[in-house]
Amino acid sequence: MTLDEIKQLDEYRGSTPVPEDFEAFWQKRMEEADQIPLEYTISPSSIPSFPGCEYLELRFTGFGGAKVYAKYLKSTHQVKSPMVLQFHGYPGASRSWLEQSSFAGMGFSLIAMDCPGQGGYSQDPGGFTGTTVSGHIIAGLDGRPEDMYYVRLHQTIRILCRIVSQLEEVDQARVYVNGASQGGALGLACAALNPDLIGRAAILYPFLSDYRKVWELGADQIAYEGLRYYSRWFDPDGSRMEEWMGRLAYIDTMNFADLVKCPVLFGTDLSDEVCPPMTQCAVFNRLKSPKKRWIFSGHGHAEIQEFDDLILNFFGKEEVDFG
Amino acid sequence: MREERKCSTKSVGFVNPIAIYEELTIEGKGKKVSARVIRPRAQGVFPLVLMFHDCGRKVRGWHHMTRFLAAGWGVVAMEHELNGSPVPADYELDQLKECCENAILLMQEAKKLSWVKADRLVTWGEGFGGALAIAAAAEEDGAVGCVVLNPMPATIEGGDGASFELPWFASRVKGSVLMGTCLMDEIADVDGQYAVFEAFPCKKRHLIYPKYMHERVNFFEDELLKFLAKAEEKL
Numbered sequence: 001m002t003l004d005e006i007k008q009l010d011e012y013r014g015s016t017p018v019p020e021d022f023e024a025f026w027q028k029r030m031e032e033a034d035q036i037p038l039e040y041t042i043s044p045s046s047i048p049s050f051p052g053c054e055y056l057e058l059r060f061t062g063f064g065g066a067k068v069y070a071k072y073l074k075s076t077h078q079v080k081s082p083m084v085l086q087f088h089g090y091p092g093a094s095r096s097w098l099e100q101s102s103f104a105g106m107g108f109s110l111i112a113m114d115c116p117g118q119g120g121y122s123q124d125p126g127g128f129t130g131t132t133v134s135g136h137i138i139a140g141l142d143g144r145p146e147d148m149y150y151v152r153l154h155q156t157i158r159i160l161c162r163i164v165s166q167l168e169e170v171d172q173a174r175v176y177v178n179g180a181s182q183g184g185a186l187g188l189a190c191a192a193l194n195p196d197l198i199g200r201a202a203i204l205y206p207f208l209s210d211y212r213k214v215w216e217l218g219a220d221q222i223a224y225e226g227l228r229y230y231s232r233w234f235d236p237d238g239s240r241m242e243e244w245m246g247r248l249a250y251i252d253t254m255n256f257a258d259l260v261k262c263p264v265l266f267g268t269d270l271s272d273e274v275c276p277p278m279t280q281c282a283v284f285n286r287l288k289s290p291k292k293r294w295i296f297s298g299h300g301h302a303e304i305q306e307f308d309d310l311i312l313n314f315f316g317k318e319e320v321d322f323g
Numbered sequence: 324m325r326e327e328r329k330c331s332t333k334s335v336g337f338v339n340p341i342a343i344y345e346e347l348t349i350e351g352k353g354k355k356v357s358a359r360v361i362r363p364r365a366q367g368v369f370p371l372v373l374m375f376h377d378c379g380r381k382v383r384g385w386h387h388m389t390r391f392l393a394a395g396w397g398v399v400a401m402e403h404e405l406n407g408s409p410v411p412a413d414y415e416l417d418q419l420k421e422c423c424e425n426a427i428l429l430m431q432e433a434k435k436l437s438w439v440k441a442d443r444l445v446t447w448g449e450g451f452g453g454a455l456a457i458a459a460a461a462e463e464d465g466a467v468g469c470v471v472l473n474p475m476p477a478t479i480e481g482g483d484g485a486s487f488e489l490p491w492f493a494s495r496v497k498g499s500v501l502m503g504t505c506l507m508d509e510i511a512d513v514d515g516q517y518a519v520f521e522a523f524p525c526k527k528r529h530l531i532y533p534k535y536m537h538e539r540v541n542f543f544e545d546e547l548l549k550f551l552a553k554a555e556e557k558l
Contacts, residue, residue, distance in 0.1 A: 052392075097548055308384050
């Protein structure tokens, strides 16, 4: 995509209708998650601690009994530290302790959760209705919307937010989210569903967005391969598309964007072939909170260190600085 | 008049309560070396990571480099111009050698910085940055930690009989070494990497990643962090 082309999409708001009960659906899901008793432990990791940062492991019971693991880097520079909730890309895991240390090096604590059933140590309880072979987007798609993988995951993240709210060493007024790709989608949804906690969001090329457009563009491959798989095996003539796309709309990042209240620093790369820039436009355009999008080119769906550098001041300054 | 080498820093405007961001320039005697610096804001002297980037890419970002401050280490990251091809053989031998000379020069000057604990130095690099990390460590008389992932090139022959021999540099490293090799690496020749590792005469450890290519390895980065913790006590 060119710069001119993306500028022509300033009014584009996505290709799938928002479910009429989207907000009510998620309010109920958050209420369900709030009923789960908190069970968690924090213990030392295999990484030795340094005077300014302890390297800990957080283990907790997520929604549906998921055994969730998270890296917890606890900054000890202040009595109460600001915190970053870090979300990772699909289908990986929280990246190295050293990589997460960048935020600790800014004086922030950080919790980086492994998504259940992906590349890290969190265990997913499974039990999804329908096919499970082709990824987490369609895990549970043939059942009730509330039983889909990503619905449960957002409920698990709600439980994580409740744990964070209890940690006395956290400056509750400065809890921010950061993530790229799936991490961007989860971070944005976390901000939307936990508006009283999340104060800022740094979101890079969000995944899980505008599924219908992904399908139409033929980008239902790589990370979005489940859409094509489901279509070919379970809806070959497309006659059920409204039905299953309607269920996916409950986990579409662009619909969460409507609910975000905090400032959002957003990044898109024009040459992204995994998460089409057009789908990212739907998300960005639907944000009503203070926001700024930086457009890059030539990086594809890979690390954009210029975006990461913007986060230093976006999170670090008292006043919001979008760079 | 004998030309002196001048080392200067310029502040970079990132806000961080525990760190200061600077650009460092070393000039003189026909050389100019640029580097990014992040140092602890507190008073005192601190251990230093001297960091070198691969060819085919630019220097690592400021946010990336900030990771070392969590451990209380300062970081100086050299910027070199070999950011076109990812293959060292695509550059002139003189360019590779000049980068090595600059890495050595940077080590000499960086350890003189007022905030650096000169007996706690670790060089770190990936790919061609690994070669630079080895070269910088090799010229030090004292013990220096050296951490490298997929170091390259092992050997490059020039047309006039000149050559670049990384094992020669490796044979001069004192201190301790942590090295990682990805067996599916098609850019940094694996046999050459083994030759480099064999040449280290000092305390050393070699970690192998069978299904990784010329790429970052999360698990090796965690080993680097553990290495820094041990290096705080002894190199």
